[in-house]
Amino acid sequence: xxxxxxxxxxxxxxxxxxxxxxxxLPEPPAGILSMDSFALVYAEAQLIEAAGKHGMFxxxxxxxRLAAAYAELFARTGVSEARYRESFTWWxxxxxALTEVLSRAxxxxxxxxxxxxxxRYVPAPVDTSGTAPTVTxxxxxxxxxxxxxxx
Numbered sequence: 226x227x228x229x230x231x232x233x234x235x236x237x238x239x240x241x242x243x244x245x246x247x248x249x250l251p252e253p254p255a256g257i258l259s260m261d262s263f264a265l266v267y268a269e270a271q272l273i274e275a276a277g278k279h280g281m282f283x284x285x286x287x288x289x290r291l292a293a294a295y296a297e298l299f300a301r302t303g304v305s306e307a308r309y310r311e312s313f314t315w316w317x318x319x320x321x322a323l324t325e326v327l328s329r330a331x332x333x334x335x336x337x338x339x340x341x342x343x344x345r346y347v348p349a350p351v352d353t354s355g356t357a358p359t360v361t362x363x364x365x366x367x368x369x370x371x372x373x374x375x376x
Contacts, residue, residue: 250322258304258312260322264329266302266309268337271330273298 253259258266273294277287299306316326 241287250325251319253312253315256308256311257315258308260316260326261329262304263312263316264326265333266304267313268330268333269298269302270309271296271334272337290366 250260257263273291276294278289295306299309304312318324
């Protein structure tokens, strides 16, 4: 191979063959919630925290209502507060997995929002006719009439 050939080969290896790729996600030890389980509970805990920070609870009993919301979350999910805290500490101390944990928690929050709004996500078909649908809040989708030249 000539010098130019080696450069192309090394460039290809650098671009396609030797990148860092996706790191392997760590397996949590016994007693720590799995990534999926932790993400689900964490997402709902974030809703509780947001409600507390944005004044959803009265000032005079905010702490009591916040504690009650967490107690309801732990009872409903079957996860103890101690296990949640240990899992929180473990997952947040593994930055290689944190992006995926937060992504799954965000997906859960989006699912909860859709459920609350009574919306089931169904991908729209691709419009190849040249007429895109017009969306008006509270109205059904209607196809726009194609614009005629000279009108």
